[in-house]
Amino acid sequence: MSAETKYGPSVTTNTVEFPYRRSLGPVVGGFVAALARGQITGVRSTGVRGGGRVLCPPLEYDPDTGAATDGELVDVGPEGTVRSWTWVAAPDARHPLDRPFAFALIQLDGADTAMVHAVDAGGEDALRAGLRVTARFRAQPKGRTDDLAYFVPEGTETTDPDVVDAAAAAAGAAAAGVSTEPVQTMEFWSSLTYKEAVSPATARYARSMLAGTLLGQKCPTCAKVFVPPRDFCSIDGIRLDEGHDLALPDRGVITNFTIVTPVPYPGQKETEPFVRVSVLLDDVEALMGLQPVVDIPNEEVRVGMRVEAVWLPESERNAEEFGNRGWGSTTGAISGWRATGEPDLPVERYIDRVF
Incomplete structure (x- = not known):
């Protein structure tokens, strides 16, 4: 997925590509x-x-x-x-x-x-x-x-x-x-490229991430905080706007994690097992899923671990991965989450916080 402007995408270009085998x-x-x-x-x-x-x-x-x-x-x-x-x-x-x-x-x-x-x-x-x-x-x-x-x-x-x-x-x-x-059979690549207009909420999120700030959005009815902003509340079914945006802390606690063992596939980049975590941000009810970690061995990742975002240098940030379909993507602005060294928080308070 690629953005057409460095300072907040207006259109993303997406390519879905996979190998296909057919009998002849x-x-x-x-x-x-x-x-x-x-x-x-x-x-x-x-x-x-x-x-x-x-x-x-x-x-x-x-x-x-x-x-x-x-x-x-x-x-x-x-x-x-x-x-x-x-x-x-x-x-x-x-x-x-x-x-x-x-x-x-x-x-x-x-x-x-x-x-x-x-x-x-x-x-x-x-x-x-x-x-x-x-x-x-x-x-x-x-x-x-x-x-x-x-x-x-x-x-x-x-x-x-x-x-x-x-x-x-x-x-x-x-x-x-x-x-x-x-x-008997023939293999070839099946490829589909399409462009999608980026929503105003996604564009605001991308600009904020490029500036080094996590951006969320708080519903005035249920107080649920969404990250990235969506311009609507999926709980109450009401519209939100830029006036409901708020800057979020870039520190939190791991509430859930999974260790992924790569299965070979065409175009694969990962070859060794890696971790994806859910991070509940400090002071707000905002959960970021599928986040990478840095400088933490797989076997040491655990629920309750305190972590903080590792931001890329401003000159290296890009908005290529910020699209309407992201689950809180931080790729291009944050390289991952590292341990703060603070004491763990009680597991029982966070173990069920997945989404």
């Missing part, structure tokens, strides 16, 4: 296996209305009739004709090329349907309906659909060292003994 089946799996050998394949439809048509990319069924295809893969291409296209002038990290290119509907020779794929044409002026193109394949195939890298206009000399033409891909696969068996 014999038809799509055979299509992917052929790509590693520099071949593009289609499948013949057997439906009454679509019977005899060659579909590429191949499917288990005819999308027009719903009838099952015969499952027999037939070679098409690697040349084809552009039927329509759209130009991508500013590619981002999710696009197949890092330079301007076109997405095009390409009808490969021998196919009756068109497939969507990238065309590296060198410039928008080179694109037109009817343009003849030819495929380029990954020089080092990985058994994925993107082993078919992109298309180029016929007669184009390719300077990209990572791709080869169909003949070179076939020769390389033969020399490497690439399997002809269908690919």
